[in-house]
Every structure is written in C-alpha cells, then in structure tokens.
Amino acid sequence: MYLCLCRAISDRDVAAFARAGACTVAEVFKAKGCKPNCGSCIGHIKGSLDEALAVTAPAEMTAAAD
Numbered sequence: 001m002y003l004c005l006c007r008a009i010s011d012r013d014v015a016a017f018a019r020a021g022a023c024t025v026a027e028v029f030k031a032k033g034c035k036p037n038c039g040s041c042i043g044h045i046k047g048s049l050d051e052a053l054a055v056t057a058p059a060e061m062t063a064a065a066d
C-alpha cells in the first residue's frame with residue numbers, strides 16, 4: 001500500500017529501508033532518493049516505520065546478545 005503518493009513510497013519500501021537501517025522518516029526519504037513534497041504522509045510513514053522497527057529490533061537485540 002502506498003503511504004506517500006507524491007514519492008510513491010509503500011509500506012514495503014518502509015519495511016525494507018528499516019531493515020537496511022533507516023530509523024527516521026528523513027532516512028526513509030533519503031533511502032528512496034527524494035525529499036517530502038506535500039508532507040501529508042509523514043505520520044503514516046512514521047507509524048509504518050515504528051511498526052517495522054518493532055519487528056526488526058528484537059532480532060537485532062538477540063544478535064547483539066550473542
């Protein structure tokens with residue numbers, strides 16, 4: 001599902017960027033190679049990023065504990 005219509009950023013993009021190390025909305029846009037246009041998607045991208053980071057964080061924490 002597209003979260004940002006201006007820049008065609010989907011929830012799958014956000015999850016992939018989170019797995020690659022993006023931790024902020026700005027880093028998501030940077031990973032996509034663009035900047036926000038209208039900004040109406042910021043909250044949606046932040047929510048999706050938070051969900052993606054919650055999923056990826058436990059694995060990283062487990063790896064760090066090894």
Ligand code: FES
Pocket residue numbers: 003004005006007035036037038039040041042
């Ligand atoms: S919908 Fe994302 S910048 Fe406009």
